Amino acid sequence: MYSQGLIGADGQTHEDAAFLAAFQARIDAEQKIEPNDPMPEGYRKTLVRQISQHAHSEIIGMQPEGNWISRAPSLRRKAALLAKVQDEGGHGLYLYSAAETLGVSREEMTEQLLSGAAKYSSIFNYPALTWADIGAIGWLVDGAAIMNQIVLCRCSYGPYARAMIRICKEESFHQRQGYEIMIALCNGSKEQKELAQDALNRFWWPSLMMFGPPEGDSVHSNQSMIWKIKRFSNDDLRDKFINASVPQAEKLGLTIPDSDLKWNEAKQGYDHGEIDWDEFWRVVKGDGICNRERLKNRRRVDRDGAWVREAAMAHAQKRRARMASARIAAE
């Protein structure tokens, strides 16, 4: 999913051949690259783009679920959802810090998100309409995210890999809490089970799109693989996700909304139906169901919080000044 951040990435770089060869030798030897190490400009730019978009996804991702905190059906569910949404915020912060080690400021990244210049994962532009959607999001959306993030733990850039290790440790609870919600609904009344099936119907395809379109011979994607920013193709990860999710849906007694889905004995995996990439591009380009609402909310929150940040800065400045004058008086 976070390879969506690589769409349109400019991996061009202008260093001389000797520099690039020395850098590639380090990558090939599985050495991690750390913030102050010499690195090609294209490597740095590609990472800034991917990590900041990943961070934006975590921050915007708080919205669809945050919408249900006040309406969770029990205190247990509410506490879990609150903790999960808080985690997403924390994950955004780890990732912003990782991106900042590459010389981009938090303020610049925030500005890019608010102006619409930077993207975030397409999945968060779909609404969470019912409580069952909270189950489906945890199960499928977090499931797909984990599939992506586990391989990112081995990314060649040290700070990104370390942030991912932390995030992966925390995220396994997210998927389990989602699946548990689905189990409860599927063991409930007929209406509850229908709610669960409806959520699966709406979230299945957008979850598959999270992995991004097939790369084909995309130059940018190949360069990211060579630099070990990325380790598997979008299709490989998508297949892994489908193979893991189908039996989980069967356990719930739910039907995956894909009439072409069938087991392929030869490849020991599932073949799936055509994904609607037109829909994907519409959402990426800003025309999804919730794109405008998500950004509007984010801008409002940023505006509403501006006075708090200003006051905190003024308070810190005043205290510093007071301490300085007290010191002079004491001398």
Add this chain to the structure above:
Amino acid sequence: MSEAAMPLWEVFIRARNGLSHKHAGSIHATDAEMALHAARDVYTRRGEGQSIWVVRSSDIVASDPVDKDMMFEPTASKIYRHPTFYEIPDDVGNM
């Protein structure tokens, strides 16, 4: 929007007594007190720590990776600093 940049702080966490503080990540805060609060919220949601240090990132002095060889390579040739350099007969036992 032209807000002043909020200072960056590095966060170090002691997982439990007996271990040293270890770098966990960084956060933005206007002063030390706020930095401690933010570090607690961001980096210790699952009992990761018993103690937190926060240090202004700008106060950290770091070695330059360009000087890596000059700084650290000489130690590689001083193998007599390691116990395995010295030959002791087997029958002396563990030493």
